[in-house]
Amino acid sequence: MTESHEESRVRVDLTAVVVAVRAGDPVVLTVSRSADAPVALPSGPLESAHRTLQAGLRNWVEIETGFRLGYVEQLYTFGDPAPSKFEHSGPDADRALSIAYLALVSPPGPALPHQGDWRSWYAFFPWEDMRAGEPAAREPLLDRLTKWAARSGVAGDREVADRIRLAFAGNGAPWDEERTLERYEMLYEAGLVPEAFIDRGDASPAGSTVPGLAMHADHRRMLATAISRLRAKIKYRPVLFELMPPAFTLSELQRTAEALSGIVLHKQNFRRLIAQQDLVEETGEVATDTGGRPAKLMRFRREATLERPAPGVRLSATRRAGFP
Amino acid sequence: MTESHEESRVRVDLTAVVVAVRAGDPVVLTVSRSADAPVALPSGPLESAHRTLQAGLRNWVEIETGFRLGYVEQLYTFGDPAPSKFEHSGPDADRALSIAYLALVSPPGPALPHQGDWRSWYAFFPWEDMRAGEPAAREPLLDRLTKWAARSGVAGDREVADRIRLAFAGNGAPWDEERTLERYEMLYEAGLVPEAFIDRGDASPAGSTVPGLAMHADHRRMLATAISRLRAKIKYRPVLFELMPPAFTLSELQRTAEALSGIVLHKQNFRRLIAQQDLVEETGEVATDTGGRPAKLMRFRREATLERPAPGVRLSATRRAGFP
DNA sequence: CCCTTTATGCTCAGCTAGAGCATAAGAGGT
DNA sequence: ACCTCTTATGCTCTAGCTGAGCATAAAGGG
Incomplete structure (x- = not known):
């Protein structure tokens, strides 16, 4: 050849x-x-x-x-x-x-x-944080994307509209926190992020892009890739613990999981899952700076990796009213 | 800098x-x-x-x-x-x-x-096919790996032994079909595949390697990566259908899933999962070359991707006697 | 001692997954 | 036509897991 x-x-x-x-x-x-x-x-x-x-x-x-x-x-x-x-x-x-x-x-x-x-x-991704309920950024995004899809009149625009709805949880679709990359790529394609204009060599028309800081070159795409991967991975591998200090409370662990996934978790169920999987053990000490009852300090049981096939931290979200 | x-x-x-x-x-x-x-x-x-x-x-x-x-x-x-x-x-x-x-x-x-x-x-990976029960290749592999771990006397050899046990389903550990890459990398590290010797510039000591064809350069590692990825992915994305012809029977779909995952699935439960998720629809025709009762022909419903978040084909294995 | 706040324990119903029984509908042989 | 073998398809049962929520414990601050 x-x-x-x-x-x-x-x-x-x-x-x-x-x-x-x-x-x-x-x-x-x-x-x-x-x-x-x-x-x-x-x-x-x-x-x-x-x-x-x-x-x-x-x-x-x-x-x-x-x-x-x-x-x-x-x-x-x-x-x-x-x-x-x-x-x-x-x-x-x-x-x-x-x-x-x-x-x-x-x-x-x-x-x-x-x-x-x-x-x-x-x-960089304001619309990815659902911890305080609907972020203000999300609704307008859906709007502008939908308009873009209609305006661009692509073949199969019905399907494009469906994809948008699914990715951005429009119209009653459930929010899938793992689709961060997909969402960013849609915004890019629709020309709603500054990077799209820069790559095309155009000047960014003022006010045409959505909230969220841009990054150098395609670095924001990389960050989106990382978020997607990480949000998926914490569910089936114990990577969460790489982010924790040597000793931590279950609430801190949960807050970390929530920070990454951008959603609020059901507290009791979260503890149950962690406990069931023997992922942590008590250090014997307690943290008293909780603002309420002191919490037991835990440490990660690295051996857990060797006992079960693929321990991770499954996330069970707390549903909030008005968000079916 | x-x-x-x-x-x-x-x-x-x-x-x-x-x-x-x-x-x-x-x-x-x-x-x-x-x-x-x-x-x-x-x-x-x-x-x-x-x-x-x-x-x-x-x-x-x-x-x-x-x-x-x-x-x-x-x-x-x-x-x-x-x-x-x-x-x-x-x-x-x-x-x-x-x-x-x-x-x-x-x-x-x-x-x-x-x-x-x-x-x-x-x-290339004879030990990865568990469809007919224990492949002859597996037991000897475990043996030789365990010996290697003991002989090499690495620090933390207890942990190495545990990893081997877990990856190769030794000693009652469950078989995890997704760990194909991990298994290959262990064999490579233990010098049990020809590629390890070639990379080191040594001649491959006759008879020292395990069954399974070698490939050019690191291509076998790439294949192992692909198998791992694919075995994981069919469970949460409908990629299985990329491998099917336009019309197929549920048994053919199952055989494809089994071929990839290398394990035998429970027939009725497999159909139940597929049916529940609305991933397929009947074409109205039947296949008569089944060797038994004719099977309904199905086609993939591409729209399914747009309805639920992440449809895939979860696999529920059939346990076989003597294999706890 | 009461109130607020966070930690922790426990219960309950619905759903899912793993197994297996039972029936249907072809082909081929007698 | 009937019997047998083979694969397709329907259905049931049970244990375990998941999603939700009630209840109690243990600190600190008035």
Whole structure:
């Protein structure tokens, strides 16, 4: 076959979505390359000195933020060149792949990181936080998306409308917190996020986009990918504990689960699930700063991983009135 | 920071795990580059002419096998250089990334593909097929792994032994069909597959490896990744139907699920699940070549995807005697 | 001692999953 | 036509899990 006639060597970027939960808020580590540019995720090019991809990633995060990562997993490789960004300089003259990783760390102390900021991920996706009930952001989104679908008059627009309804819980459909990526991609496609205009080379028409901070390049898409993955994963793997300090109360554990999933959980049932699965054990001490009855402190039983097949933290939401 | 001083441009390979189910066997599309080399998965380098990664992948598969892909999803990006393979030519002088994709196609007609062979994936992973009960391959594997763990005397060998027991269903642990990748990686680490020796540059000591065909480079690892992903995914997304012809019987659907998961399912419960979820509808016709009572032909209701959140095909295994 | 707040225990009904019995409807042999 | 074998299809039963909510315990602050 016609091997290696147009074969290209490409630059590879390693990008990290570093997640922690701090005071009940899911936060992501960001850096600012320049004063008024949108924030970015820590990242850097793969270098020949990097033994493995993960090693390269850890290295860059440490350089850019001074932070040492623990749990790391690969998320996705993004490689489609921004369509017209470099149009003038030949067909994707500067194609680059980005390999995105998800990293989880326990609550960062105030000292670290040396550089970079922790920001609530809901600053970038306000509509993803359903913990206080309907976020103000959601309803308008559904509206604008629906209008877009109607206006664009795509073939199969009935199906597009259905997808929107399903993704954004319109018209009585249940909210599926795992569809974060799908929702972001719909907004992108509909041209409702600034990134869509930037990628097309247009200026962003004022007021046309929806609330939520933009990020550098396709970093917000990566964050959305990370959220989707994490929200799914806590249900079947005990990754939640990577985000906890060594000792914690069940309420803190629940608040962490709620922070990530963006929904409110039924307290008693949550405890029952945790207890049933032997995922934690009492340390013997209690936390007295609860504001009410003191809570027993727990620690993660790492051995649990070796006993049952796939322990995770299934989430049973609390339904709230007026939200069928 | 020290940007781009050692930054390297790398070659990127696109590799496809193309899966179909034919006559109750899960098959994967393979190519043979040379006569006596291990078979490989269709793949080729990313070229600058490729608009997107997926487009490049489709292109290569078509060139190498004449096959046009339908459903495609990204699996994983493998990038760690084989440790000592190129040691003589400097630190990873020829580093290459491979982006692996999973593709699903309906049963291939006899005409296609022009080149390449469909092979049962259990030829590469004999221990993964539990449909006929305990595969002969499994027990010896457990033995040799356990011995390896004891011999290697790793720190925490107790935990290693537990992991092995859990992954390979030793000592009464339940078989988890989704852990295909984990199992392969254990075998690799224990040096029980030829690939481990090849990567180290050693000759493979005769008779030291376990049954199961090897593949080119790290392609068997990619196949294992695909199997794991697919076995997990059929449970929560209706991907099973990507592998079915337009009309099929429920038994055929079940046989496909069994082929992929490698376990036997409870017939009546399987039908109940499918029926409950409205995933299929009758075409009105019947298949008479069943060998018994004719079966109603069904078709996939694509709309089902738009009605419920995440329809999939949960699998309820049939337990067999003597296998607690 | 009362009130507020959070932690923890426990109950109950509906639903789901795992198993297995029973019947239906073809084909092929006698 | 009848019997037998084979696969398809219907239905039942039970244990366990899930979603909800009531009730009690244990602190701190008036």
